[in-house]
Amino acid sequence: MSEDLDLNKIREKITKLDQQLLELFAQRRSLTLSVAKSKAHQIRPVRDQQREQELLIRLINQGKVLGLDAHYVTSVYQTIIEDSVLNQQAYLQTLANPNIQVPTVSVAFLGNKGSYSYLASHRYFSRRAAKINEYGCQSFKEIMQQVESGHVDYGMLPIENTSSGSINEVYDALQHTNLSIVGEITQPIEHCLLTAVNTQLSKIKTIYAHGQPFTQCSNFLDKQKNIRIEYCDSTADAMAQAYELQDPTVAVIGSEEGGHLYKLHALEKSIANQAENHSRFILVARKPIDVAEQIPxxxxxxxxxxxxxxxxxxxxxxxxxxxxxxxxxxxxxxxxxxxxxxxxxxxxxxxxxxxxxxxxxxxxxxxxxxxxxxxxxxxxxxxxxxxxxxxxx
Ligand SMILES: O=C(O)C(=O)C[C@]1(C(=O)O)C=C[C@@H](O)C=C1
Missing domain, CATH: 3.30.70.260 (ACT domain)
Structure with missing residues (x-):
């Protein structure tokens, strides 16, 4: 076989190129951190949309010469710029709040490993270079009590979802607490039907899930006949149950990423009523923070x-x-x-x-x-x- 068609050889070349791309992304990221330092000095806003637009137009034109589609170049660079802006913001926040720089933070969230709140907590702190001590809770009230009592530094609470709306329990709890909202993160919610063993949709008799995912997947669930619904305190609890049962008639609603932590795999993907399903989480702490002037x-x-x-x-x-x-x-x-x-x-x-x-x-x-x-x-x-x-x- 000619070397040009040898799959292993071609993949080796792709792997090498991907490594080089990652190194270039990292170099770009560290340059944008230098930009943030310069902007901190000059008190200039992080975002400069005119510069972004010039950069995108130039890259689209350069990409066309190389045979790259304009939409592809735009979407890749919008993702790179989003990362750049969020990283610069996180850096400027460390300068604005020098008293809260700690290498390890403890965070309370709903459920255990793999819940959407767990994924949101990890995504939020991954940019802030902090190691997380996780504290899974059974209710929103418990999360707030853990922060109020000083047992943990932060609480991650879902506040609204693009398909099921506001989470009233969290809004009500905010009326009665002295905690401050110090951050937010929007987490894509990609509901899948997960199982512990290889099976088929027609064999599923019981589905475990938290109430929110049930509401958000009602169209898919309405189409399933003779299925028993078991409500759980959290998505993570549902996944843990499915893992323990190892039963081909049992499935759970959760994210593919969270399911991996319980060795579950996706039998059906994208089962939410709305294809674009996002939850906004707020981060609460005992003390308010300052927000740097350069950041919206x-x-x-x-x-x-x-x-x-x-x-x-x-x-x-x-x-x-x-x-x-x-x-x-x-x-x-x-x-x-x-x-x-x-x-x-x-x-x-x-x-x-x-x-x-x-x-x-x-x-x-x-x-x-x-x-x-x-x-x-x-x-x-x-x-x-x-x-x-x-x-x-
Ligand atoms: O050039 C800047 O001012 C940057 O902050 C860098 C950068 C980028 O990543 O290219 C990021 C944010 C700005 O809105 C424009 C561009």
Whole structure:
């Protein structure tokens, strides 16, 4: 066989190239860290979308000469830039909060190894170069108690999901805690039907899962006939049960990545109602943090207005007048005060900024109750788009 067609030889060459690519990615990453140091010095924002757009257009054109598709080049570089921005943000945050640099952090989350909260915790701290001491909990309440009592440093809590909406239990718990929100992370939720042994969908009689994944996969589950549903406290508990049973009639709903930790494999992939399914998690700690000026920040607050006509609108008008963007508004009943609501508001502004301080002062004067839940870096990096003329030229 000619050397050009020898599969092993071709794969060896690919492996070598991939290694070189990784080395180049690492070199690029360390250069962007130098950029962050320079920006810290000059107090310039991390994000420069004009530079990103110029860079993307140049790379699309260079890629075309090499026979690379414009969409492919754009998507690869959007991922690289997202990583670059998040890494720079994480670095600037270490400068803004020198008192909380620790090599090991302890984190409480729902479930055990493999739960979505476990995966979110690991993803969040992987960028912050910290080793994690994991503390799996059975309820959101337990997570908050572990942080409040000082037993762990942080708690990771899911707050909303793109298909099943807000997680009310977490919103309610935030009313009664002194903890601060210090971070967020959006985790893609890729529900699969996982099994411990080789089997077929037609043989499955029982499916174990946490309530949230059940809701999010209702279309797939409705189509399965004669299947018993067993609710579990967490996805990780469900996976542990399936591993212990080693039963061809048992399946669980969870992520493929989490399932690997329990030696489970995917019988069916992408079973969620919505193909794009993401959960947003918040990280809570006992003390608030400072957010560096160069980083886009979000501030979360709750307020109660009483039952005055237009009282909420008056608060929102203050935000509008100051040019502060509100990115979330949620309402929850106040325990013991029938028909009164507590409003949860997320705004895209740094708590230290004069404009937000002024807005908070004005809102305080027209509300019965206001509490700042925390200020933290915005982790969602919206990709810079390139003009379609550059892609189609
Ligand atoms: O050149 C910069 O200013 C960078 O921060 C680097 C970089 C990149 O990774 O290329 C990242 C973020 C900016 O929005 C633009 C470009």
């Amino acid at each position: 920040a979000k501030t979360a607050l709750i307020l109660a207005t009483g039952q005055k006509a237009g009282a909420l609108v008056d608060c929102l008008i203050i935000l509008k007048a100051k040019g502060i963007n509100m990115c979330k508004l949620e309402s929850r009943p106040i325990q013991g005060r029938p028909w009164e609501e507590m409003f949860y508001i997320d705004v895209e502004a740094n708590l230290k900024s004069a404009v937000l301080q002024e807005a908070i002062n004005e809102i305080t004067s027209i509300t019965n109750f206001i509490k700042i839940l925390g200020c933290y870096p915005i982790e969602h990096i919206s990709p810079t788009s390139v003009p379609s003329s550059a892609i189609n030229a």
